Amino acid sequence: MNNILKTVLIALTLMVCMTLSAQTVKAISSHYKNFVVSIYIPVAVVNKFAEPGRLESEWQRISNQVNVDKVYIESQRSRELATDELLERVKKFFLDRGVQVAGGITYSDVPDGWQFRSFCYTDASDREFIKKATELTARHFDEIILDDFYFVTTKNESDIKAKGSRSWTEFRLDLLNDAARKLIIGPAKAVNSKVKVIIKYPNWYEHFAGLGFDLDQGPKIFDGIYTGTETRDPNGTNQFLQQYESYQIIRYMENIAPGRNGGGWVDTYDVTDVDRYAEQLWDTVFAKAKEMTLFQWSDLLKPAESGHRDAWQFASPAFDYQQMLKHVKEGDTSPATMARVAGYALDQVDPLISHLGKPIGIKSYRPPHATGEDFLHNYFGLIGIPIDLYPTFPEDASVVLLTEDAKNDPKIVERVKKHLRAGNNVVITSGLYQALQGHGIEDIVELNISGRRFIADGYATGFTPKDRHILSNKVTGAEAVLFPQVDFLTNDSWALVNAMSDGVGYPLLLIDRYGDHGHLFVWTIPDNFHNLYQLPIAVTTAIKNVIMQGFPVRLDGPAQVSLFAYDNKTFIAQSFLNEATKVKVSTLGSSMHLHDLISGEVINGQQAVKQDVRQQTLEDRVSFDVTLTPHSYRAFAIEP
Numbered sequence: 001m002n003n004i005l006k007t008v009l010i011a012l013t014l015m016v017c018m019t020l021s022a023q024t025v026k027a028i029s030s031h032y033k034n035f036v037v038s039i040y041i042p043v044a045v046v047n048k049f050a051e052p053g054r055l056e057s058e059w060q061r062i063s064n065q066v067n068v069d070k071v072y073i074e075s076q077r078s079r080e081l082a083t084d085e086l087l088e089r090v091k092k093f094f095l096d097r098g099v100q101v102a103g104g105i106t107y108s109d110v111p112d113g114w115q116f117r118s119f120c121y122t123d124a125s126d127r128e129f130i131k132k133a134t135e136l137t138a139r140h141f142d143e144i145i146l147d148d149f150y151f152v153t154t155k156n157e158s159d160i161k162a163k164g165s166r167s168w169t170e171f172r173l174d175l176l177n178d179a180a181r182k183l184i185i186g187p188a189k190a191v192n193s194k195v196k197v198i199i200k201y202p203n204w205y206e207h208f209a210g211l212g213f214d215l216d217q218g219p220k221i222f223d224g225i226y227t228g229t230e231t232r233d234p235n236g237t238n239q240f241l242q243q244y245e246s247y248q249i250i251r252y253m254e255n256i257a258p259g260r261n262g263g264g265w266v267d268t269y270d271v272t273d274v275d276r277y278a279e280q281l282w283d284t285v286f287a288k289a290k291e292m293t294l295f296q297w298s299d300l301l302k303p304a305e306s307g308h309r310d311a312w313q314f315a316s317p318a319f320d321y322q323q324m325l326k327h328v329k330e331g332d333t334s335p336a337t338m339a340r341v342a343g344y345a346l347d348q349v350d351p352l353i354s355h356l357g358k359p360i361g362i363k364s365y366r367p368p369h370a371t372g373e374d375f376l377h378n379y380f381g382l383i384g385i386p387i388d389l390y391p392t393f394p395e396d397a398s399v400v401l402l403t404e405d406a407k408n409d410p411k412i413v414e415r416v417k418k419h420l421r422a423g424n425n426v427v428i429t430s431g432l433y434q435a436l437q438g439h440g441i442e443d444i445v446e447l448n449i450s451g452r453r454f455i456a457d458g459y460a461t462g463f464t465p466k467d468r469h470i471l472s473n474k475v476t477g478a479e480a481v482l483f484p485q486v487d488f489l490t491n492d493s494w495a496l497v498n499a500m501s502d503g504v505g506y507p508l509l510l511i512d513r514y515g516d517h518g519h520l521f522v523w524t525i526p527d528n529f530h531n532l533y534q535l536p537i538a539v540t541t542a543i544k545n546v547i548m549q550g551f552p553v554r555l556d557g558p559a560q561v562s563l564f565a566y567d568n569k570t571f572i573a574q575s576f577l578n579e580a581t582k583v584k585v586s587t588l589g590s591s592m593h594l595h596d597l598i599s600g601e602v603i604n605g606q607q608a609v610k611q612d613v614r615q616q617t618l619e620d621r622v623s624f625d626v627t628l629t630p631h632s633y634r635a636f637a638i639e640p
Contacts, residue, residue, distance in 0.1 A: 030069045031067035031068075031069055032067065032069070032346065032350045033350055033351070033353070033354055034285065034288075034350055034353035034354060035263070035285055035289060035290055035291055035292050035346075035350070035353070036069045036070055036100075036263070036290065036291040036292070037066065037067060037068060037069050037070070037291075037292050037294065037342075037346060038068070038069060038070040038071060038072060038263075038291055038292070038293040038294065039062070039068055039070075039071050039072070039293070039294050039295075039296070039297055039300065040071075040072045040074070040104060040147070040265075040293055040294070040295045040296045040297070041071055041072060041073050041074055041090075041104070041296065041297040042074050042077055042104075042106070042296050042297070042298075043074040043075060043076055043077045043080050043081065043082050043106075044077070044080060045074075045296070045297050045298050046073055046074060046075075046082045046086065046087070046090055047080070047082055047086065049086065049089075049090050050086055055090065055093055056093075058297070058301060059093075059097070061301060061334055061337065061339070062297070062300055062301065062337075062339045063097075064328060064332040064334065065328055065332075065334075065336065065337055065339040065340035065343050066294070066300070066339040066340065066342050066343030066346070067343060067346075067347075068099055069099065069100060070099060070100040070101070070102065070291070071094050071099055071100075071101055071102075071297075072101075072102050072103065072104040072145055072293070073087060073090055073091060073094075073101060073102070073103055073104060073140075073141070074103070074104035074105065074106060074147070075087060075103055075104070075105055075133060075136050075137040075140075076105050076106065076107075076133040076136070076137070077105075077106035077108060077147070078106070078108050078109060078110045078111065079109065079110055079129070081133065081136065082136075084136070084139065084140070087103075087136075087137075087140045088140060091140060091141070101141065102141050102142075102143035102144065102145060103137040103138070103140060103141030103143065103144040103145070104137075104144065104145050104146075104147060105133060105134065105137050105144060105145075105146055105147070106146070106147035106149050107119055107130060107133075107146065107147075107149050107150050108147075108149040109126075116149065116153070117153060117154075118149065118151055118152045118153045118154055119152075119154075120152075120154040120156050120158065120159065121152055121154075121175050121176065121179045121183075122154075122156070122158040122159050122161075122162045122175070123156070123158055127179070127183055130179070130183045130184070131183045131184075131187050134183065134184050134187045134188050135187050135188070135190075135191050137188070138187070138188035138189075138191040138192040138195045139191055139192065141192075141195065142192065142194050142195055142196065143195065143196045143198065144188060144195060144196070144197050144198065145198045145199075145200055145226055145262075146184075146197070146198065146199050146200055147200055148200045148201060148202035148228050148265075150176065150180075150199060150212075150213070151172075151176070151208075151211035151212050151213055152172050152175060152176060152211060152212045153211060155168075159171075162175070168210065169209050169210045169369070172209075172210070172211060172212035173209060173212055173214050173217075173369075175212060176212035176213070176214065177214055177217055177218070177221060180199075180218070180221050180222065181221060184197060185197050185221065185222065185223075196223040196224060197222055197223050198222060198223060198224040198225065198226050198262055199218055199219075199222040199224075199225055199226065200225070200226035200227070200228060200265060201213060201215070201218075201225060201226065201227055201228060201253065202228040203228040203229065203230050203231065203239070203241055203245060203249060204239060204241075205249060205252070206370075206371060206374045206375055206405075207371070207374075208369070209368075209369035209371075210371075214368070214369075215256055215368035215369065215391065216368040216369065216391075219256055219257040219260065223260075224257070224260045224261070224262050225253060225256070225257050225260060225261050225262065226261070226262045226263060226264075226265060226293075227249055227250050227253045227261060227262075227263070227264050227265065227289070228249070228264075228265050229245070229246040229247075229249060229250060229264035229265060229266055229280060229283070229284040229289070230246075230265065230266050230267050230269070230280060230295075231243050231244075231245050231246045231280055231283075232267075232269060232270035232271055232276070232280075233270050233271055233272055233276060236270060236272065237270045241375065241378070242375065242378040242379055242381070242382050243276075243279060243280075243283065243378075243382065243562075243576050244283070244378045244379075244381030244382050244387075244562050245375065245378040245381075246264070246266070246279070246280045246283035246284050246287075247283040247284070247286055247287045247381070247562070247564060248287075248377060248378055248381055248387050248389060250264055250284060250287035250288070250289050251287055251359055251361070251387075251388055251389060252366070252389040252390075252391075254287075254288075255388070255389065255390045255391060256368070256391050261289075261290075262290065262291055263284075263289045263290050263291025263292060263293060264284035264285075264287070264289040264291070264292055264293070265293040265295055266280045266281055266284060266292070266293070266294065266295065267294075267295040267296065267299065268295075268299045268300070268302070268338050269299075271307065272307050272308045273306065273307030273308055273309040274304065274305070274306055274307055274309070274319060274321060274324075274341050275307075275309060275312075275317055275318075275319045275631040276307075277338070277341055277342075277345075278318070278319045278341065278342075278344075278345035279319075279574075279576065279631070281342060281345045281346060281349075282318075282345060282349055282574075282633065283574070285346070285349055285350075285353055286349075286353075286356075286359075286564050286572055286574075287359055287564075288353070288356070288358070288359055292346065294339075294342050299338060300337060300338045300339035300342065301337050301338070301339065302337060302338050303335060303336070303337060303338075304324070304325075304335075304336040304337055304338055304340050304341045306321045309321070309631075311578045311579070311630070312578050312579065312629075312630035312631055315579070315580060315629050315630050316629040316630075316632065317629060317630050317631040317632050318348075318629075318631060318632040318633055319344075319345065319631065323344075324336065324340060324341060324344040325340075327340065327343070327344050327347070328340060352597060352598060352635055355570055355597050355635070355637065356566045356568070356570050356572075356635070357566035357567040357568030357569075357570060358566060358567045358568075359388070359564065359565070359566055359567075360386070360388060360552075360565050360566060360567050361386035361387045361388030361565065362385055362386060362387055362388065362399060362401050362547055362548065362551065363388050363390060363394035363397035363399070363400055363401070364377060364387055364388065364389050364390065364394075364400065364401045364402065364403070365389075365390055365391075365392070365393050365394060365400065365402055365405075365406050365409075366389055366390070366391065366403075366405040366406070367391065367405065367406070367408045367409045368391050369408060370405035370406070370407075370408035370409075371405070371408070372403065372404030372405045372406075372407055372408070372431060372432070372435060373403045373404040373405065373429060373431045373432075373525065373529070375529075376403045376404075376429070376431075376525070376529055377389055377403065379529045379530070379532050379533075380401075380532075381562050382532075382533065382559055382560055382561075382562055382576070383532055383533065383535070383540050383559045384540065384544070384554075384555040384556065384557065384559075384561055384562065384563050384583075385401075385544065385547060385548065385563075386551075386562075386563050386564060386565050387401075393409070393412075393415045393419075395419065397424070398424050398425065398549070398550055399424065399425045399426075399427065399546075399547060399548075399549060399550070400419060400424065400425075400426050400427070401427045401547060402416070402426065402427065402428045402429070402432055403428075403429045403431065403432055404429060404431035404432045404434075404435050405432075406428075406432055407432060407435040407436060412436070413436060413439065413440040413441055413443070413444070414440075416428070416441075416444065416520070417443070417444060417514070419518070420444070420514040420515050420518030420519070420520060421514070421515035421516075421518055422515075422518070423515065423516065423517035423518055424518055425518065425519045425520075425521065425546070425549065426518070426519075426520050426521070427520075427521040427522075427523055427546060427547055428520065428521070428522055428523070429522075429523050429524075429525045430449055430484055430486060430522060430523065430524045430525050431525055433447060433449060433486075433522055434449035434484075437449065444512070444514050444520055445488075445492070445493055445510075445512040445514070445520055445522070446488075446489055446492065447486055447487060447488050447493070447510070447522060448486070448487040448488075449484055449485075449486055449487075450484070450485045450486070450487050451484075452484070452485040453482055453483065453484055453485065453527070454482070454483055454485055454499070454501040454504075454506055455480045455481070455482055455483075455501055456473075456480060456481045456482075456483055456499035456500060456501055456506075457472070457473050457474075457480060457500060457501055457502065458470060458471055458472040458473050458474075458476075458478075458499075458500040459471045459478075459497065459498065459499055459500060459508065459535070459536060459538070459539045460497070460498040460500055460505055461496075461497050461498075461538055461539060461542045462542075463494075463496055469538060470500070471536050471538055471539070472500075476536045478534050478535070478536050479531075479534045481499070481526050481528075481531040481534050481535075482526060482527045482528065482531070483499050483506065483508070483524055483525075483526050483527070484524060484525075484527070485506055486506065486507050486510065486522065486524055488507060488510055492512065493510045493511060493512035493522075494510065494511055494512075495507035495508070495509065495510055496509045496510070496511055496521075496542065496546070497509040497539055497542045497543065499524070506524070507522070507524060508523070508524045508539070508543075509521060509522070509523055509524070509542065509543055509546065510522040510524075511546075521546050521547075523543065532559065533559035533560060534559075535559070537556060537557060537558060540556070540559070541556045544556065549619070550588070550619070551565070551588070552565065552569065552587060552588045552589075552638070553565050553571045553585065553586070553587050553588070553638070554585065554586045554587075554621070555573055555583055555584070555585055556583065556584040556585075556586070557581060557582065557583030557584060558577070558581055558583075560575065560576045560577045561573065561574065561575045561576070561577065561581065561583055561628065562574045562576070569591075569637060569638040569639075570597065570635065570636065570637050570638070571635070571636055571638075572633050572634070572635045572636075573585065573626060573628060573633065573634050573636075574628075574632070574633035574634075575628040575629070575630065575631065575632055575633070576631065577628075577630055577631070578630050578631070579630055580627060580628065580629050580630060581627070581628050582625060582626070582627050582628075583625075583626050583627075583628065584623055584624070584625065584626075585623065585624045585625075585626050585636075586608060586621040586622065586623040586624070587605070587621060587622050587624070587638050588619060588620075588621055589620065589621075589622070590607075590620065590622065590640075591605075591622060591638045591639055591640050592604060592605045592607075592622055592640065593605065593638075593639045593640065594624050594626075594636040594637070594638060594639070595636060595637045595639050596634060596635070596636055597635040597636060597637055598634065598635055602639075603624050603625070603626065603636075604624075605622035605623060605624045606622065606623050606624075607620070607622055608621050608622065608623040
């Protein structure tokens with residue numbers, strides 16, 4: 001019997017190798033001009049394809065509603081495995097239909113109720129299981145993606161013993177890097193020398209290092225990376241991720257591994273309306289993701305329910321639900337599913353992406369293992385400040401924006417000093433200043449984040465009395481916001497914007513000089529980052545006067561409206577609001593027209609002179625009035 005099994009395995013291996021060679025040679029083009037659309041198929045679904053006719057039937061339903069270029073066929077999740085024979089059969093089905101194939105693995109153990117569980121990487125039996133699952137997948141695919149469960153949560157006795165005196169973060173980073181080499185990449189390449197192993201990083205990047213995700217060494221160990229861009233409903237999930245992250249995290253990962261970030265990944269979960277699902281897809285490809293993966297197969301077969309969108313469904317949102325229902329392939333009478341929602345959304349934006357250059361933004365710095373002021377950059381994105389986040393200090397930027405994350409660089413104070421003395425501007429948050437108190441930041445400016453709090457009932461903008469504007473919450477309608485108190489030395493530093501409380505002003509934005517031409521700004525951040533959305537437009541405009549000096553395009557308006565800018569004089573303004581809104585767009589220079597890249601409309605501008613915070617004429621800008629309907633985007637080219 002053993003000899004028979006060996007003969008069968010050898011024959012199977014030869015067949016697999018022949019198939020892999022054919023798979024590698026065959027070039028498969030995309031249905032889209034600017035990205036590839038993929039679907040991830042979990043192993044539980046793969047195993048159901050053993051039922052005669054099921055795969056063919058479901059493929060017809062999906063492929064009639066979304067153009068599919070590629071599928072990821074999973075071999076293992078939560079200890080459920082697919083067989084060699086079934087993986088080959090499913091792979092052949094897609095290759096025969098001109099669809100590219102890759103493998104997928106999810107290194108998750110059987111869940112404990114609703115709590116995700118990882119494998120125990122210090123347990124010999126778990127390590128052997130991981131290795132065997134890897135080898136199984138590598139026998140069939142030249143590319144393998146790891147779903148974003150390649151992290152560790154166990155604190156078993158074997159973990160405690162292996163950890164020793166290291167912190168859990170240090171231990172887990174070392175543990176998973178070692179496992180990546182010995183249990184995944186090494187075994188995979190031993191089975192298939194052509195295989196490329198891709199690690200997908202999830203959306204909760206602020207907490208990666210504590211669970212073993214290594215944004216420093218991981219991209220160097222694996223053949224490529226991938227990015228989770230699921231932001232779902234920003235208020236109804238445990239993570240409270242802001243919509244802007246679907247764009248921003250792609251840019252961050254691209255800066256971590258230039259040219260090796262495979263794409264973005266979105267699921268259908270925890271959204272209250274179809275617009276929210278579509279917005280995640282749009283923002284991922286607005287960031288110029290090369291591939292858009294839809295998770296997962298069976299969810300795309302669910303009915304395309306509109307959700308709770310009564311407030312704006314008749315106000316011309318970008319996602320036209322009724323029009324979406326009409327966009328199925330000729331002769332197809334099946335009901336629209338979530339696959340159709342994805343297909344309609346992606347079909348809509350593909351032509352637009354061709355007009356856009358390379359994304360640009362205000363440069364910021366987050367060391368790979370940093371923590372602090374969780375996800376604050378995404379809140380900035382939702383008050384109209386485009387962010388370009390880097391894993392290294394952006395020395396080429398004239399303005400650098402730093403949050404508390406930067407404290408994790410032991411040389412950050414010296415980097416800031418050097419940048420200021422070179423004549424640049426640096427904006428730091430109150431959270432970062434507080435973290436650096438006693439660590440040298442006082443050598444630049446002596447402040448004190450006192451630990452006291454105040455409730456703002458208004459704001460004051462303007463550097464001198466003649467241009468100071470008092471903005472009472474009673475007049476603006478802004479809600480009360482809780483801020484930390486920042487103590488400063490008058491005339492050494494000075495407040496450009498104040499938050500008021502019962503007639504007393506506390507600095508919201510401070511300026512101080514360092515070196516001959518450098519300026520340090522300290523931005524006081526509210527305790528609840530969501531309260532940034534409560535700031536009056538005049539306040540965020542004053543802040544943008546500092547942060548966005550020299551940037552080619554500005555957007556001033558209410559919160560929950562984002563700006564995506566590109567290096568070829570194009571940009572997108574996107575509203576996540578439930579009602580129509582007007583925004584003021586201003587462009588640097590003398591170009592007097594905005595050409596709407598979707599409708600063809602031309603908007604004429606008005607010459608405006610912007611002043612810097614020291615009241616010296618600095619930038620000549622042209623301003624434009626732009627109206628955005630609810631849950632919509634508009635794209636423009638800046639023209640003479």
